[in-house]
Amino acid sequence: MLAVPVAAGAQRPRRGDQAARLKGPGFSAKRIARRALGRAAQVTPTTWDHDPAVEARVDAIVAQMTTAEKADLATGQLNNFYGFYNNPIARLGIPAQTMSDGPVGVRIANPTVDRRSTEFPSATAMAASFDTGLVHDVGQAIGFEAFHTGHNVQLAPSVDVARTPLWGRAFEGFGEDPLLNGLMGAQYIEGVQANPGVIATIKHFVAYDQETNRFTLSAQIDDRTMHEVYDKPFEIAVQQAHPGAAMCAFNKVNGSFACENALLNTLLKGEDGFRGFVMSDYNATPSTINAANNGLDQEQPGDQGPGTANFGDRLVAAVEAGQVSMARLDDMARRILRPMVGLGLFDHPVQSDRFDEGAHAQLARRVAQEGMVLLKNERNLLPLRPEALHTLAVIGPDADNASAKGGGSSEISRPTSEVSPLDGIRNRAGSGVTVTYAAGTDGINEGDMLPGDAPVPSTVLRSTGGAPGDRGLHAQYWGNTGFSGAPVLDEIDPNVNVNFGFQTFQGFNAASPKATQSQAAVGNFALFGDLSARWTGNLIAADTADYPLGLTARGDATLQFDGEPLVEHTGDLSSVTKAVHLVAGEPHAIRIDYSATPPNQYQGGQVRFSWSHRDDVMAPAMRDAVADARAADAAVVVVRDYETEGFDRATLDLPKEQDQLIRKVAEANPDTVVVIETGAPSKTSTWDGNVPAILQAWYPGQQQGDAIADVLFGDVNPSGRLVATVPRDESQVPAIATGDTAPHDEGVFVGYRGLQQRGDTPAYPFGFGLSYSTFGYRRLRVDDGRPNAPQGDIPVSFRLRNTSVRPGAEVAQVYIGRLPTRDVPTPPRQLAGFERVQLAPGERQDVTITIPRRSLSYWDTGSQHWVTPAGRVPVYVGGSSEDVELAGTITVR
Ligand code: BGC
Numbered sequence: 001m002l003a004v005p006v007a008a009g010a011q012r013p014r015r016g017d018q019a020a021r022l023k024g025p026g027f028s029a030k031r032i033a034r035r036a037l038g039r040a041a042q043v044t045p046t047t048w049d050h051d052p053a054v055e056a057r058v059d060a061i062v063a064q065m066t067t068a069e070k071a072d073l074a075t076g077q078l079n080n081f082y083g084f085y086n087n088p089i090a091r092l093g094i095p096a097q098t099m100s101d102g103p104v105g106v107r108i109a110n111p112t113v114d115r116r117s118t119e120f121p122s123a124t125a126m127a128a129s130f131d132t133g134l135v136h137d138v139g140q141a142i143g144f145e146a147f148h149t150g151h152n153v154q155l156a157p158s159v160d161v162a163r164t165p166l167w168g169r170a171f172e173g174f175g176e177d178p179l180l181n182g183l184m185g186a187q188y189i190e191g192v193q194a195n196p197g198v199i200a201t202i203k204h205f206v207a208y209d210q211e212t213n214r215f216t217l218s219a220q221i222d223d224r225t226m227h228e229v230y231d232k233p234f235e236i237a238v239q240q241a242h243p244g245a246a247m248c249a250f251n252k253v254n255g256s257f258a259c260e261n262a263l264l265n266t267l268l269k270g271e272d273g274f275r276g277f278v279m280s281d282y283n284a285t286p287s288t289i290n291a292a293n294n295g296l297d298q299e300q301p302g303d304q305g306p307g308t309a310n311f312g313d314r315l316v317a318a319v320e321a322g323q324v325s326m327a328r329l330d331d332m333a334r335r336i337l338r339p340m341v342g343l344g345l346f347d348h349p350v351q352s353d354r355f356d357e358g359a360h361a362q363l364a365r366r367v368a369q370e371g372m373v374l375l376k377n378e379r380n381l382l383p384l385r386p387e388a389l390h391t392l393a394v395i396g397p398d399a400d401n402a403s404a405k406g407g408g409s410s411e412i413s414r415p416t417s418e419v420s421p422l423d424g425i426r427n428r429a430g431s432g433v434t435v436t437y438a439a440g441t442d443g444i445n446e447g448d449m450l451p452g453d454a455p456v457p458s459t460v461l462r463s464t465g466g467a468p469g470d471r472g473l474h475a476q477y478w479g480n481t482g483f484s485g486a487p488v489l490d491e492i493d494p495n496v497n498v499n500f501g502f503q504t505f506q507g508f509n510a511a512s513p514k515a516t517q518s519q520a521a522v523g524n525f526a527l528f529g530d531l532s533a534r535w536t537g538n539l540i541a542a543d544t545a546d547y548p549l550g551l552t553a554r555g556d557a558t559l560q561f562d563g564e565p566l567v568e569h570t571g572d573l574s575s576v577t578k579a580v581h582l583v584a585g586e587p588h589a590i591r592i593d594y595s596a597t598p599p600n601q602y603q604g605g606q607v608r609f610s611w612s613h614r615d616d617v618m619a620p621a622m623r624d625a626v627a628d629a630r631a632a633d634a635a636v637v638v639v640r641d642y643e644t645e646g647f648d649r650a651t652l653d654l655p656k657e658q659d660q661l662i663r664k665v666a667e668a669n670p671d672t673v674v675v676i677e678t679g680a681p682s683k684t685s686t687w688d689g690n691v692p693a694i695l696q697a698w699y700p701g702q703q704q705g706d707a708i709a710d711v712l713f714g715d716v717n718p719s720g721r722l723v724a725t726v727p728r729d730e731s732q733v734p735a736i737a738t739g740d741t742a743p744h745d746e747g748v749f750v751g752y753r754g755l756q757q758r759g760d761t762p763a764y765p766f767g768f769g770l771s772y773s774t775f776g777y778r779r780l781r782v783d784d785g786r787p788n789a790p791q792g793d794i795p796v797s798f799r800l801r802n803t804s805v806r807p808g809a810e811v812a813q814v815y816i817g818r819l820p821t822r823d824v825p826t827p828p829r830q831l832a833g834f835e836r837v838q839l840a841p842g843e844r845q846d847v848t849i850t851i852p853r854r855s856l857s858y859w860d861t862g863s864q865h866w867v868t869p870a871g872r873v874p875v876y877v878g879g880s881s882e883d884v885e886l887a888g889t890i891t892v893r
Contacts, residue, residue: 001169003095006718007200009730013087017782024830032391034430038102038146038323039518043193043342044239044358045190045193045241045242045343046055046190046240046242046734047076047242047259047311047343048242048334048338048339048341048343049242049275049276049338049339049772050275054338054341054342055343055731057391058334058337058341058537059334061092061094061337061341061883062330062333062334064092065089065092065333066785067316067319067320067326067329067704068316069089069091069092069315070330070332070333070886071311071312071313071319071329071346072087072089072161072312073086073089073094073298073317073332073333073336073337074292074299074311074329074333074336075298075299075302075303075309075311075312075875076097076279076298076299076300076301076302076331076504077301077302077303077661078301078302078303078304079109081101081460082726083098083099083100083109083301084097084099084109084153084279084282084286084301085098085099085109085301086298086301086302089100091619093346093849093867094301094337094340095152095340095345095346095349096152096468097152097153097199097340097345098100098150098151098152098153098350099151099152099153099154099201099302100146100149100151100155101155101156101409102142102154102155102156102158102159102171102410103123103156103158103410104119104120104121104122104123104164104186104405104406104410104411104412104693104699104701105117105118105119105120105142105145105415106118106142106145106146106149106151107409107410107412107413108149108156108414109126109150109151112516113149113150113352113704115352115414116357116362116414116416117145117149117221117412117414117415117416118141118145118357118361118363118364118412118415118416118700118701119364119405119412119415119416119418119701119702120138120140120141120142120363120364120367120699120702121364121367121368121371121699121700121704122171122172122405122406122679122698122700122701123171123172123173123174123184124156124170124171124173124174124175124370124371124679124698124699124723124724124815125368125371125372125697125698125700125701125720126174126184126188126367126369127175127371127723128172128175128370128371128372128373128696128698128720128721128722128723128769129179129367129370129371129719129720129836130719130721130811130834130835130836131177131370131836132183132184132472133187134193134366134367134370134594135184135187135188135191136187136188136562137191137363138188138191138363138367139157139187139188139189139190139192139194139200140191140192140194140195141191141359141360141363142154142156142188142191142192143191143192143194143195143198143200144195144442145355145360146192146195146198146353147177147197147198147348147351148193148350148351148352148353148354148355149352149355149805150350150351150352151198151350152197152198152199152345152350153199153201153244153245154192154198154199154200154201155201155203155247156188156192156200156201156203156410157173157174157184157185157188157189157200157202157203157237157678158172158173158204158410158480158719158850159173159174159181159182159184159185159202159203159233159234159532160172160173160202160203160204160208160209160233160249161173161177161178161229161230161233161733161750162175162176162208162209162680162724162751163176163209163210163744163750164209164210164733164734164735164736165649165652165680165681165682165724165727165733166648166649166650166651166652166682166727166730166733166736167209167210167648167649168210168211168212168408168643168644168645168646168647168648168649169208169211169406169408169643169644169645170450170679170724171406171643171679171680172406172410172642172645172679173681174205174233175722175723175724175752175761175766176723176724176725176741176751176752176766177723177752177766177831178229178230178232178233178236178653178750179232179233179236179270179750179830179831180723180831180853181232181233181236181765182233182234182235182236182237182240183236183240185202185233185236185241186236186237186240186241187241188200189202189237189241189242189243190240190241191240192211193241193243193244193343193534196343196344197241197343197344197345197346197347197348197349197350198343198345199243199244199245199281199339199340199345200243200244200245201222201244201246201247201520202234202237202238202243202245202246202247203241203246203247203248203249204247204248204250204258204281205246205247205248205263205264205268205278206226206230206231206234206235206248206249206253206258206261206268207221207226207249207251207253207259207504207744208249208251208256209251209385209742209840210648210736210737210742211645211646211647211648212252212648212736212737212738213737213738213740214251214321214645215250215251215284216252216366216740216848217251217252217737217740217742218251218252218254218255218740218741218742219251219252219253219254219741219742219744220251220254220741220742220743220744221254221744222744222747222861223254223859223861224747224748224824224859224860224861225744225747225748226253226263226267226857227267227859227866228748228858229729229748229750231263231267231268231271231272234246234267234272235271235272235660236499238239238268238272239272239273239275239284240556241425241674242275243274244276244277244338244339244340244342245276245277245278245279245283245339245565246268246277246278246279246280246557247278247279247280247300248261248277248278248280248284249281249283249284250281250282250284250294250641252805256285256289256596257284257291258824259280259281259284259285259291259295259296259362260279260285260287260290260291260296262294262295262859263293264278264294264295264296265294265295268295269873271482275335276300276335276338277297277332277335277336277338277339278295278297278298278335278338279296279297279298279300279518280296280298280299280300281300282300282301282409282464283301285299285300285310285311285476286310287310288310288311288314288318288324289318289323289324289450289649290313290452291310291368292311292315292318292324292328292329292332292500293310293324293328297331297332297335298311299311299312299334300333300831301314311421311757313566319725330505331589333863334794336815338786339605345422346848348775349424352560354617357416357417358426360416361417361702361703362703364701364702364703365703365706365707365710366700367701368504368697368701368703368704368707369476369696369707369710369711370710370719370720370809371534371698371700371720372695372696372697372698372700372707372708372711372718372720373695373696373718373720373721373722373727373768373769374693374694374696374711374718374720374769374771374772375444375684375694375695375696375768375769375770376517376688376691376692376693376694376720376766376770377692377693377770377772378692378693379692381634381671381692381693382673382693382695382711382712382714382772383712383713383714383772384634384673384712384713385645385713386428386429386430386432386433386646386713387432388633389429389433389633389634390433390633391433391434391435391436391631391632391633392429392433392434392435392436392633392634392636393424393435393436393438393625393628393629393631393634393636393668394421394425394426394435394437394438394439394635394638395437395439395625395629395635395636395638395656395661395665396421396438396626396637396638396639396640396658396661396675397439397440397441397442397443397444397514397639397640397656398420398437398443398444398512398514398638398640398677399421399422399437399439399636399638400420400421400422400423400857401418401420401443401484401512401513401514402415402418402419402420402421402705403444403510403511403512403513403704404510404640404677404699404700404704405699405701406508406510406643406644406699407446407503407508407509407510407613407642407643407644407645407646407647407704408502408503408508408644408645409508409617409645410645411508411509411510411644412702413509414507415701417702417703418476418700418702418703418704418772419702419704419705419706420704421636421638421675421677421704421705421709422435422437422705422707422710422820424704424705424706424708424709425636425705425708425709425712426708427705427706427709428710428712428713429709429713431489432596434826436626436628436631436632437628438621438627438628438663439514439621439625439627440497440621440624440658440661441457441619441621441622441656441657441658441661441728442455442457442458442512442514442515442621442656443494443511443512443513443514443515444511444512444515444640444641444642444655444656445497445499445511445512445515445642445852446498446500446504446511446642446644446647447495447497447498447499447501447515447606447608448498448499448641448642448655449495449503449642449643449644449647449648449649449650449655450497450499450552450573450606450608450650450651450695451497451552451573451574451575451593451650452550452552452575452608452610452619452650453550453552453575453577453611453612454610454611454612454655454656454657454679455495455497455608455609455610455611455656456495456496456539456549456609456610457494457495457544457620457621457622457656457657458471458472458494458495458613459471459620459621459623460539460540460541460542460619460686461473461494461495461537461539461540461590462537462538462587462619463492463536463537464536464537464538464666465518470492471492472492472493472494472495472537472767473488473493473495473496473521473535473536473537473590473592473609474491474492474535474537475489475491475492475493475496475533475534475535475697476489476490476533476534476538477489477490477531477532477533478531478532478533479529479530479531480531480532481530481532481592481595481596481597482532482595483532483534483595490849492517493535493643494514495515495648496535496592496607496608496609496610496653497515497608497609498594498605498606498607498608498802499606499647500531500542500596500603500604500605500648501604501605501606501643501646502603502643502647503642503644503646503648503855504604504646504649508644508797509646510642510644510870511642511786514814516892521872530596530748531594531595531596531604531605532593532594532596533593533605533607534591534592534593534594534596534727535590535591535592536590536591536592536608537575537589538587538588538589538590539582539587539588539590540583540585540586540587540588541582541583541586541617542584542618542619542620542623543613543616543617543618543738544581544582544584544711545581545582545583545613545614545617545822546579546580546582546613547579547580547581547582547611547612547613547617548577548578548579548580548611548612548789549566549567549576549578549579549580549610549611549623550567550575550576550577550609550610550611550612551567551568551569551575551576551577551592551607551608551609551610551835552573552575552606552607552610553569553574553606553607553608554571554572554573554596554597554603554605554606554607555569555571555574555594555595555596555597555605555606555607556569556570556572556594556595556597557569557570557591557592557593557595557607558593559590559591559609560589560591560593561580561588561589561590561593561594561670562589563586563589566718569673571597575577575610577610577612577675584804585588590609592607592609592668601650603692609867610751615663617661617833618660618664619657619893620631620663622657622660622664624666625661625665625666626664626665626667627667627814629666629668629669629672630669631667633668633671634671634672634673635666635668635669635671635673636660636672636673636674636675636712637661637663637665637672637673637674637675637834638675638677638708639654639658639661639674639675639677639678640654640676640677640678641654641655641677641678641682642655643678643679643680648736649773652681652683652727652729652733653682653683653727654678654680654682654683655685659683659686659687662674662687662691663687663690663802666687666690666691667690668821669693670692672690672691672692672693673691673693673694673695673712674687674691674693674694674695674714675697675708676695676696676697677697677698677699677700677704678698678699679695679698679699679736679752681696681722681724681725681726681727681764682724682726682871683727683728683729683730683763684726684763684764685728685729685763688736688763692862694838695708695712695718696720696726709808717771717772717773717806717807717808717809718769718770718771718772718811719771719808719810719836720769721766721769721771721811721813721879721880722765722766722767722769722870722880723763723766724751725752725753725755725764725765725766726762726763726764727762727763727773727781728761728762728763732755732762734746734759745749748826748827749827750842751766752765752767752881753827753828753829753830756827756828756829756881756882757827757828758823763784764887765881765882766831766865766880766881767811767813767831767877767879767880767881767882767883768879768880768881768882768883769811769852769879769880770800771808771809771810772804772806772808772850773800773802773803773804773806773807773808773810773841774802774803774804775800775801775803775804775808775810775839775879776800776801776803776809776876776885777798777799777800777801777812777877777885777886778798778799778837778886779797779798779799780796780797780798780799780877780886780887780888781795781797781798782794782795782797782875782888782889783795783796784890784891786890790852791855792852792868793850793851793852794847794850794851794853794856795796795835795848795849795850795851795877796814796848796850796851796877796888796890797846797847797849798812798846798847798877798886799844799845799846799847800812800837800839800845800846800847801839801842801843801844801845802839802840802841802842802843802844803842804841804865805841805842806841807838807840808838808839809836809837809838810836810837810879811834811835811837811838811841811879812834812835812836812837812849812877812878812879813833813877813878813879813880813881813883814831814832814833814834814836814851814875814876814877815828815829815830815831815832815875815876815877815878816830816832816851816855816856816873816874816875816876816890817829817873817874817875817876818871818873818874819857819869819871819873820872820873820892821867821869821871822870823860823867823869824860826858829876829881830855832848832849832851832852832855832875833850833851833852833855834849835847851875851890853868854866856868856869856890856892858874868892869892870892871891871892872889872890872891872892873889873892874887874888874889875887875888875889875890
C-alpha cells in the first residue's frame with residue numbers, strides 16, 4: 001500500500017518491478033546493487049548524506065585543499081554556452097562536475113556532441129499518472145541517459161508549486177499540490193540517484209512561480225504559507241530521497257534574493273535537513289559575502305571570464321578578510337564533496353556510450369499513456385472503433401508533427417525518435433479507415449504567447465512578388481533599429497507573430513516547423529542585439545465583414561493599410577486596433593514597420609499583426625478543416641499552445657483561433673474529440689459545451705502520436721488525473737504580477753484549496769479524470785486508535801471495485817478536511833494520500849492509504865512548530881478533490 005511519508009525512515013512507496021519493466025542497459029536491479037556496493041560499503045543513495053565513511057573521505061580531501069581550491073570548487077566554469085560545469089581538481093583527484101538540464105529528459109549540454117536523448121512528457125504528465133513507481137522509472141532512465149551522455153549532475157527535478165497555470169514553466173513541475181510535488185520529486189530523485197555516479201538537483205528553491213520580472217521580482221509569502229505550500233515539496237523530497245544538490249531560484253523571497261536568502265540556512269539546510277550543496281541558478285548569485293554566509297555553496301555558471309564571478313577570487317578575498325569564515329568555506333567544500341563521494345562520482349567516471357533508445361522510448365510512451373486525463377466522454381464516444389469508421393478527420397495546426405512541448409532550458413532539442421499525432425492515429429486506425437488531415441490554423445510559435453487578438457492567418461495574406469501559392473508576407477530583418485543596410489534575413493513569414501528573446505535562443509525550439517523560421521535564424525542577434533523588421537504584401541479576406549486590425553508590440557510599430565497609416569504603436573508591450581471593413585476577395589496593401597526598443601536582458605523584439613472578427617468568419621485553412629470534419633465519421637482536433645521558460649502566458653485561451661476551430665469543427669461533426677497538448681491547463685469553457693469528448697494530453701513527449709492513439713482507440717484505458725485545476729476562466733487563478741513584488745495574498749489557499757474555500761466551481765477539479773471503466777468505493781475504515789504513536793501515521797482503508805467489464809486503473813485519493821482549530825483558517829480539503837490501483841473487470845481490492853500525522857498539522861508561526869490540533873478531522877475518499885465517495889473522521893487525541 002502506498003504510504004505518504006514526510007520523514008526520513010518512513011515507509012517507502014512501492015516501486016513495482018521496475019527492473020523487469022525496463023529491459024535497457026543499467027536496468028537490472030542486481031547490476032545497480034552491485035555498482036552501489038562498489039560505491040562504498042553500505043552507502044546507499046539515501047544514506048550517503050549521514051554516513052561516517054563518506055564524511056571521513058570528504059574530511060581527508062578537505063584537509064588537503066588550499067583556500068583557492070575550495071573557492072574553485074564553489075565556483076563553476078561555463079564550459080560552453082549552455083552547460084553548468086565545474087573544473088576537476090586533478091591534484092586531489094576531484095572529478096569535473098558536468099551538468100545537464102532536465103526535467104523532461106537530458107538536455108545534452110554540449111551542442112556539438114552528436115547525441116540524442118529521450119524527450120519524456122512534461123512533468124505535469126508524469127505527475128498526472130499518480131504512479132510513483134513510474135516516476136521513479138523515469139528518473140532512473142533520465143539519470144542513466146545523463147551518465148551515458150557524459151553528465152554526472154542532473155539539473156532536475158523541479159518541484160515548484162504551480163500557483164497559476166499562466167506561469168510559463170508550470171509544465172516543468174508536478175502541479176499545484178505541494179504533497180504531490182514532494183512525493184513525485186522524491187521518486188524522480190531516487191530514480192536519478194539509483195545510477196551510481198549521478199547527482200540529482202532539486203529546484204528552484206523557493207517560491208519561483210512566474211517568469212515575468214523573474215530576475216528582480218520578490219515573492220511576498222508569509223511564514224506559514226512558506227512551510228505548508230512552497231517549502232513542503234522540498235521538505236518531503238529532501239527527507240525521503242536525499243538529493244545531492246539543490247538549486248536556488250532567480251527571484252527574491254520577501255525582499256532578499258533566493259540565492260542569498262536566510263531561508264537557505266534556516267529552512268532548506270535547517271528544518272528540512274538538506275546536507276548536499278546549493279548551487280545558484282544561471283547568474284543568480286547576487287553577492288559574495290551575503291550569498292556565502294546565507295548558505296549558497298556554488299555559483300553557476302560562475303567564472304565566465306576575468307572578473308565575472310561573485311565567488312572565485314572574490315570569495316578568496318572575503319575569506320582572507322574574515323568576512324566569510326574559513327569554517328564556512330570548508331562547509332561549502334564539504335557539502336559539494338559529500339554527494340560527489342557518497343553518490344559515487346569519484347568512483348564512476350561518466351561514460352559516453354549508448355543507452356537503449358527503444359526501451360526508453362517505450363517508457364516515454366507509457367508516461368504519456370498514463371498521464372493523459374480523459375475530461376469528458378459523452379455518449380461513450382471514446383474509445384473509437386476502427387470497424388465503425390470509414391473516414392476520420394485529424395485536424396490541428398501541429399497534429400502532423402511532434403513539436404508540442406515546453407520551451408526553454410528544459411527543452412530536448414534532439415529526441416531519439418518522434419511520432420506525430422497524425423502518424424500515431426493513422427498507424428492505429430489501419431488501412432480500413434481513411435484518415436484525412438487539415439491544419440485549420442497556422443503552426444504555433446513563440447509569438448503566440450503575446451497578448452492581444454489572434455495573428456492574421458497566412459491563408460488571407462499574399463506576399464508581394466511571391467509565387468501564386470505563397471501564403472504570408474514578405475519579411476525583411478535588420479540587425480539594427482533603423483532599417484539600415486542590407487537586411488540580414490529576407491524571407492516569407494506565414495504571419496507577423498514574433499516574440500524573440502530567451503525562448504528563441506538557439507537550441508530552444510518548441511515552435512511548429514510550419515511557423516516562421518526566422519525565429520531560429522535570427523535568435524542570437526534578436527536576443528542580445530538590436531532589431532528592425534518590415535513585412536509587406538496583401539490582405540485578402542475570405543468573408544465580407546468588419547475586422548478590427550491591430551498591432552501588439554513592444555517598441556515602435558506602424559501598420560499601413562493601402563498606403564495610409566492605420567495603426568501606430570509605441571512603448572511597452574500592448575495592443576492597438578482599428579476596425580476596417582473588408583470585402584471578400586478584395587486585396588489591400590499591407591506594410592508593417594517595426595523597430596524594437598533596446599532589448600532588456602533576454603527580451604528581444606515582439607510584434608504581431610492581429611485581427612478579430614465575428615465567429616462565423618473563418619480563414620480558408622479553417623474552412624478546409626471544417627469541410628473535412630463534415631465529410632468524416634468523426635473528427636479529432638489536436639490543439640496546442642506554447643509554454644516556455646522566460647515568458648508567461650497572456651491568457652488561458654488557445655492561441656491562433658484554435659478555440660474557434662474547435663467550435664466550428666464540433667458544429668460540423670457531433671462526434672468530435674479534442675486532444676489538448678498543453679503543459680498546464682488551458683481554458684475549455686469557450687468551446688466545451690458542444691464537444692462530447694476531451695482528452696488532456698499535457699506535453700506528451702516524443703512518442704506522443706502513439707500514446708494518443710493508444711488512448712483514443714482504447715488499447716490503453718485512461719487513468720491520468722488533473723494535477724492542476726482547469727479553471728473556468730482567468731479570474732479563478734492568480735494573475736501574473738507585473739511590478740516588483742508578487743504578493744501571495746491567498747496564503748495557503750493555493751489551487752483547489754482556494755477555489756473550495758471561496759465556494760467557486762472550476763471547469764474540471766484537481767484530481768479529476770475519467771476512465772473507460774467505472775469503480776465503486778465501500779467500507780471506509782480509519783484506524784485512528786493510536787494517533788499519538790511515535791510516527792502518528794493513520795491508515796485509512798476501503799474496498800475498491802472495478803464495476804465495469806474493462807480492466808482499468810483508479811486513482812483513489814484521500815483528502816482531509818478542515819483542522820479542528822480556531823487559531824488559523826485551514827483549507828476545506830487537502831490531498832493527504834493516493835494510490836493508483838489496477839483492477840480487472842469485477843475485481844475488488846482492499847486498499848490502505850496511510851495518512852502522515854503532518855497532514856493533520858499546521859505551521860504555527862508563533863511557536864515556530866507544527867501543531868496538530870486535537871479533535872475530529874473530516875476525511876474524504878474518492879476519485880477527485882470534489883468527488884466524495886466515502887466520508888469519515890479521524891479523531892486526533
Ligand atoms: C533555469 C534552470 C536551469 C539553468 C541551467 C536556468 O535558466 O532556470 O532551471 O537548470 O538555466 O540551464
